[in-house]
Amino acid sequence: MAINAIILFGTTTLSTNANVLNRKVQITISSTIPADTQFQVQFPNLPTPMSPCTTEMSTMIVTVTPADRLSLTAASGIQGNSAPQLNFVANSLYISFNHDHPITITAGTYSQAIPITTNTGDAFLSNTNIQLQSTGFLFEPSTVFLPIGQK
């Protein structure tokens, strides 16, 4: 999987696709970052944990390798990091399918129409485009547009 990453240092901005394997992100640096220069690594759309939790971001492990990846140029130590602790909480508002009830489908057939609503039953506060995808299932339609104000 690849995600977009942005590197910033001085007046230089580098945009690149980063490879992701589980929790490890690999970014290829396309311009030399001088020693002792603060730089930023930005991920515009970084997924958060699936469930509520507290994460100590200083436990992140960062390593730098040459292009051949056969040795290490630099590495981080957890004691040397000073990133914050982040608290992730559950969002009480979410999109509900079938009013949170299980859906039973006979193999080879279509289910009944599945209602898509806000979990509170209130109207949508923005235009929402939902793409439906699940291995082994075919959704008809595969994209559902829910306009603002619809309940």
Next chain:
Amino acid sequence: MGVATPRSIYANNAYPQRYIFVGVLTSASSTRYVERALLLPEQNIQSTVVGVVKVQDMLGVSTGGLYSFSSIYAQFQLICNVDITSGSHLFMDLPV
């Protein structure tokens, strides 16, 4: 309990720093752990790694009310005491 470290010839002078999960089961068929821990071993096999990279901060992020099962605009601020030359790879092992 001891955990074997990689031999240099295998590790290629790498910096083997990984999480180690330790779980205790009451029996081989147990479906849950009665005790568990996530160790963050700080190995000493780093004599050949001269560079130090530090994660200094996360910018523009609230530490209190982030939503799980969502996404954020993450901005990590780092610094390294050696040049990170063009073509290098930066690996970030994000925490649990």
